Amino acid sequence: MSTGARPVALVTGSRKGIGRHLARHLASTGYQVVGCSRGPAEWSMDGYEHVTADVTDEADVVRLLAVVRQRHGGLSVLVNNAGVASMNALLLTPGTTVDQIIRTNLIGTILIARESAKLMLKSRFGRIVNFTSVAVALALEGEAVYAASKGGVEAFTRVLARELGPSGITVNAVGPGPITTDLTRGVPAPKLEALARRLSTGRASSFEDVENVVDFLIAPESGAVTGQTIYLGGP
Amino acid sequence: MNDGAIVDLIVETVEGYRVSTGGEGGPVARETALFGPSGALDSLGLVSVLVELEQKVADRLGRTVSLMDDRAMSQASSPFRTVGSLADYLGAQLSGGASGR
Numbered sequence: 001m002s003t004g005a006r007p008v009a010l011v012t013g014s015r016k017g018i019g020r021h022l023a024r025h026l027a028s029t030g031y032q033v034v035g036c037s038r039g040p041a042e043w044s045m046d047g048y049e050h051v052t053a054d055v056t057d058e059a060d061v062v063r064l065l066a067v068v069r070q071r072h073g074g075l076s077v078l079v080n081n082a083g084v085a086s087m088n089a090l091l092l093t094p095g096t097t098v099d100q101i102i103r104t105n106l107i108g109t110i111l112i113a114r115e116s117a118k119l120m121l122k123s124r125f126g127r128i129v130n131f132t133s134v135a136v137a138l139a140l141e142g143e144a145v146y147a148a149s150k151g152g153v154e155a156f157t158r159v160l161a162r163e164l165g166p167s168g169i170t171v172n173a174v175g176p177g178p179i180t181t182d183l184t185r186g187v188p189a190p191k192l193e194a195l196a197r198r199l200s201t202g203r204a205s206s207f208e209d210v211e212n213v214v215d216f217l218i219a220p221e222s223g224a225v226t227g228q229t230i231y232l233g234g235p
Numbered sequence: 236m237n238d239g240a241i242v243d244l245i246v247e248t249v250e251g252y253r254v255s256t257g258g259e260g261g262p263v264a265r266e267t268a269l270f271g272p273s274g275a276l277d278s279l280g281l282v283s284v285l286v287e288l289e290q291k292v293a294d295r296l297g298r299t300v301s302l303m304d305d306r307a308m309s310q311a312s313s314p315f316r317t318v319g320s321l322a323d324y325l326g327a328q329l330s331g332g333a334s335g336r
Contacts, residue, residue: 059299066293118286122255166279 006032006047008072009218010065012055012112013082015041017181018131021207022079022214023048029215031077034068055082055108065115075119077218080109080130087187090144098145105149110156113171117164126169127218130157134177137235138198150175154229161227170226172217177205177233200234209233236296236329241322248287249318252280265319281315288325300328 009026013019014035020043027033027047034049035041041050049071053064068075084104086097109130120126132150135143154173161171177199178184178192196204209232216222217230236244246263253260253275260275261267268274270281285302292300302325307314314324 062299066299069290070294118289121283121286 006030007076008032008034008068008074009077009079010068010075010112010116011035011079011081012108013037014050015039018176018179018207018210019079019081022081022211025211026077026079032072034064034072036064037082055112056103058111061108061111061115064112065119069119074123075116076123076125076127078113078116078120078126078128079214079218080112080116080128082108082112083131085143085146085184087142087146089142093145101145101149102152105146106152106156109153113156113160117160117167117169120164120169121167124168125220126164126167127222128160128164128169128171129214129217130171130173132157132173132175132229132231134175134195134199134231134233134235136175137231138195140195157229158227165226168223170217170223172226173229174210174213174217175229175231176210177201177203177231179205179207179210196233198235203233205232236326238322238326241326241329242318244291245284245288245318245321245325248284248291249275252276252284252287256280263318265317265322267318269315269317269321271316285315292325292329296329298329300325302328 009031011019011023011026011033014023015037019035023033023035024045027045032047034051036051036053038052038054040052051064051067053060055061082104084101086093086101113128116128117126130153132153135147136151136154140147157171157173164171178195184192192204196202213230213232217225242265249263263275269276270278276284289300289302292298307324314320
């Protein structure tokens, strides 16, 4: 664990959506939370501090984790949430969009995990939670690039779990079903509802569903749970 | 930071790692092998020491270096063989003025 009185958690993409919800949840349950996004946060609360950083920029990521180390001395939990989506048929998807999705969802996840693990190494304890999507398991048409980026995150999760396991660091992934956030803003409601019906539960995910799984994965007692991908609602 | 100070920093870090993990071994000096059959560290220990060195350089010198970068991995002769070879590699990064990233 970290040296401070409160264990330290880093939540990427915490300005809004799932990241904001999880950052607030962790801060209210005893964590010192550092959040980040490309822009400043429009909210605040006790136990939360925001750092402006772009997860796709390696120098920015190094600087972010240096801030965490210098202010708090270590890191116990990483919620590797930052992500972007662009739902469109591949034949209509520009290369710049492909690049942006892969950079944020896959490369950003990798860079943040690498620098976070360096902080966790010394204390021989860490919990890394990456974010994937049911789009991978359901092979959703219209989400080829997004699903490819998240498929990469799943493979990365399994391999990193092996690399960091001997150091007491677990690495898992959670894949929410459709959930109403800015990420799904451009998707028509009937399409989201149809997607939800394809899941075993037949319903969309909620922030509380994600919170519940994250709580389980980051618990000190979950040291034997690693390399797993948990899909909410099914698939 | 001169060569002697860099060697001292590495020795301090290796010995600190040994203490923190309850490891044993002889005195650490410039010619000490870091890994291999007679090395002072296992693979996890080597990674831990390199990470801590990066952090100490950042804290004490305000400089960002990356010891585990492509240049290190692609060299025919690993810069991580001994305390001395690592000191040379770190010294070159510091004197080169490169951020390493």
